Structure formats: structure tokens, C-alpha cells
Amino acid sequence: MAKKFITNSEDHPIKHIGFIMDGNGRWAKKRGMPREYGHKFGAETFKKVMEHCCNLGIKATTFYVFSTENWKRPQKEVDSIMKLLDRYLDDCKKELDEYDLRFIFLGDKSVFPDGLRNKMIEIERLSSQHKYIVNLALNYGGRDEIVYAVNKLYADGKERITEDDISSALYTSESPDLDLIVRTGGDLRISNFLLWQSAYAELYFTDKLWPDFNTDDVDAAIENFLNRKRRFGGV
Ligand code: FPP
Secondary structure: OOOOOOOOOOOOOOOEEEEEOOOHHHHHHHOOOOHHHHHHHHHHHHHHHHHHHHHOOOOEEEEEEEEOOHHHOOHHHHHHHHHHHHHHHHHHHHHHHHHOEEEEEEOOHHHOOHHHHHHHHHHHHHOOOOOEEEEEEEEEOHHHHHHHHHHHHHHOOOOOOOHHHHHHHOOOOOOOOOOEEEEOOOOOOOOOOOOOOOOOOEEEEOOOOHHHOOHHHHHHHHHHHHOOOOOOOOO
16 A cells, blocks of 8 residues: 655654653643643644654654553543543554554553453554654653563573663663653653663653644654754763
């Protein structure tokens, strides 16, 4: 099937970009609306940004959708995010081939209701041969992921564990190293996102709230990244 995306470059200098999508609640509050309203618009931003990154030819894009700590939020808000996700998992199926998207869900899926979990597993299976990786971090925590990886290696009988072993046991084993993390919403922290993978990542923070973030802002973050000198510990 003809691909809908025309990639600008088969070999984009960024191989893996991550987004911490913050500010939905404040965006809604500014409009006198409940937080759920912000998540609804945030989901629209997610779709545009995801399509744009694949369109640019970036091999892997990761979105921090729901952390292991986000369960502490009011039930109504948690339910609204799960509902958005459930609807999106139905909608995205028709785009997998057309957009060459490969979805991978980062995090322990066992806590989700059967219906939602089965949709995640089915989408991972249907898209497993596609090119552009879209990692959705759901019930995800960076420390939790490292513990999961080490336990997996231990269960496999590994005695001396190397860095490569850990990288390949993480949920992100299919993705290249992380180059750039973009965080919206003004806070200057990582919040337990891709802790192992961000060892040499560049960080980009913007005050824009996630629902206001757009494809021009993605381009600005990438341009900023391209003007940085990465030394990876060298000189
Ligand atoms: C952080 O903003 C946002 C979240 C914890 C949820 C992110 C969820 C979405 C963008 C919807 C994703 C939907 C799909 C279909 C992938 P916040 O609520 O902490 O904002 P605040 O800091 O202003 O309170």
C-alpha cells in the first residue's frame, strides 16, 4: 500500500525523540474547564506531533502518556485518560499500514482492564513489521523499567550483567538510543521518564502547555538540538 507519509529524510540525525506531555490540566483551568478537557485536546496534539515526527523520518518517538504515579489522580481524570486511549487504539488501527507505524507500549500492561490490554497486544502484533516506532509509555516509570529489566535477566540465568544486557531487556529494546527529550509545561525535570535511555540525551524545555504545542514547536526543538555539540563524555 502507498505510504501516506513522505519522509523528508530517510536518515534523520535524530533517531529517537521523547516527549513529556505536560500542561493539559493548566490549559483546561485557564479556560475554566475541567482537567479532562485538557487531556482531550492533548490527545489531538499527540496525534499531530506523532505524525510529524514520523513524517520527518525519525525512527522512534516516545510519548509519556501515563506514569506509574498517575494512578493517584482523581478517578474521574484517570477514567477520562483511559477512555481517550481506548478510543485512540480503535482509531489508530486503520493507520498502521498507511503510515508505517509500529506501536510499542512501554510499561506493565497487566494492570489494565482486559479489553484495553488486549487492544494494546493486538496493535503491537499488527504493526510489528512497520518502520516508524511509536512508543507509548503507559503505567510507565523509568526506575520500574530498570528493575523489570534486571529481574528479567536474573530469571534468564544471567550472572554478570552488562550495559548492553540491560538496554536489550528494557521495554525500549527495539528503539535506538534517545537523542532528545522535549518537555512542555515549564517544569525543568525528567519525572522518571526513560532514565536509562536518557544518559546522553539532550533536554529541551518549553513553557508552552501541551495542548498549545504544535509541529512548528517540534521543528524549533529539533533545530535547537541540531545546533548543540554533543560530546558523549569526550572533548
Ligand atoms: C500531563 O499533564 C498529562 C498527562 C498525565 C496525561 C497525558 C495524556 C494525554 C496527552 C492524552 C493522551 C491520549 C492518547 C490517545 C495517547 P497534566 O495533567 O499533569 O497537566 P498540569 O501539569 O497542567 O496539571
